[in-house]
Amino acid sequence: MWRNKEIQAYLIILILIVAAGCGVAFIFLSTSAAALVFFTSVLLITSSFVFTSWRYREIGQLSDYLRRISNGDYTLDVRDNYEGELSILKSDIYKVTLMLSQQSSSLKQDKSMLTNAISDISHQLKTPLTSMTMMADLLSDSQLSESKRAEFTKNILNQLERIEWLVSSLLKLSKIDAGTVLFKKEDVPLHKLIDRAVQPVMIPMDIKEQTLSVEGDRTVSFSGDFQWTAEALINILKNCVEHTPVKGHISITFSENPLFTEIKIKDNGSGIPKEDLPYIFRRFYKGKNAGEDSVGIGLAMAYSIITSQQGDIEVRSKQGSGTEFHIKFYHHKGRGSSD
Structure with a gap:
């Protein structure tokens, strides 16, 4: 002193x-x-x-x-x-x-999540890359038959499409996580939204001879982003198609009340085991009934898109009795169109 x-x-x-x-x-x-x-x-x-x-x-x-x-x-x-x-x-x-x-704890958690995400992405990319490398080596064999050559070429193209989808989905998720996606607030008619969402799954449904029913008042709408919400519904519908058997049925209903607009997507497929239900929206999570080609990212993206628009999504399922997704978009004052 x-x-x-x-x-x-x-x-x-x-x-x-x-x-x-x-x-x-x-x-x-x-x-x-x-x-x-x-x-x-x-x-x-x-x-x-x-x-x-x-x-x-x-x-x-x-x-x-x-x-x-x-x-x-x-x-x-x-x-x-x-x-x-x-x-x-x-x-x-x-x-x-x-x-x-709290910030230090959050940073450690983010670092751990990033490490796990990188590990999961590496694992997801490793399998198709290894498969393509092996098939490329086989294609170099001059004695390979034309039928096998065509089969291997088709498999390589399928794996490339899978990698492209994975990278595209991860980029979309990273944008949402970083808060760089500006979700629009426009009046979205539900019947137009659902028409847009079912288009990409019509061919897979035709192949599996599945039927689709859509019910709801054509005047029902909500305030949100048309394109991103359609992306979320497409991923949910793809999940339903994948887990619904041949000649199965998928239904979509939508309604509106003073509090929220609701969309219900239901299938009569294999259902989700009770122990998997709390984790199905977790990134890269693959449940017991997941297909071999499942990456575990579609439902995670749907969840991020819906919740980022102050919406809510829940799933109800019982193994062997199908699955039902409930999506709610809550009404806010001043609904209208804006960027």
Whole structure:
């Protein structure tokens, strides 16, 4: 403390004031008055420096506390139950400590999720790449028959399409996660949305001889993004087609009430085991009934798209009795079209 130039200047000023006071008292009053002024001043100066020394110790403890926080120790609690500026400062520092602790925990979680995602992506890409490498080596054999050559070429094209879909889906998900997707708020008629969503699954349904029924009032609509919501429904419908048997049935119903617009997509397929239900919207999760080519990303994307528009999606299923997806878009004041 005594090395502080401000303290030194403060002490010099106090000494000068005491000297001046004592001099005035000695000249104009008496020796006794000068002595009284001197001893009173000494007591005040001593009290001032005792209090200043205490504040320096408290500030020193806070500095040590901050150094330990900067080294990653967020378990300390510097708060006390006293009133005063230092107590308020301690309380504010503790609040910042809690915020830093939460941010550190969030960053560690994000880092772990990123590591797991990279591992999952590597695994998903490794299988088709290995398969294509093997088939490319076989295609280099001049003795290979034309039928096998055509088969291997078709398989390579299928694997390339799978990789393209995976990369495209991951890019879309990463944009949603990063918050860079600007979802539109426009009036979306449900019948047009569903017409758009069923188009990509009509051929797979025809191949499996599946039937589709759509029911709902053509005036029903909600405020959201047409293209992105169609993307979500397409992924849900693809999941239904995949898990519905040949000559199975898929139904889509939609309705509206004062609180929300609801879409129900139901199939009579194999259903989802009870233990898989809590995880089906988790990225790269593959349930027990998942197909060999399933990546586990379609439902995760649908979930991200719907919830990013303040919607809600839940699944109801019983193994062997089909699956039903319930999608809700809640009404907000000021519905309308905007970018």
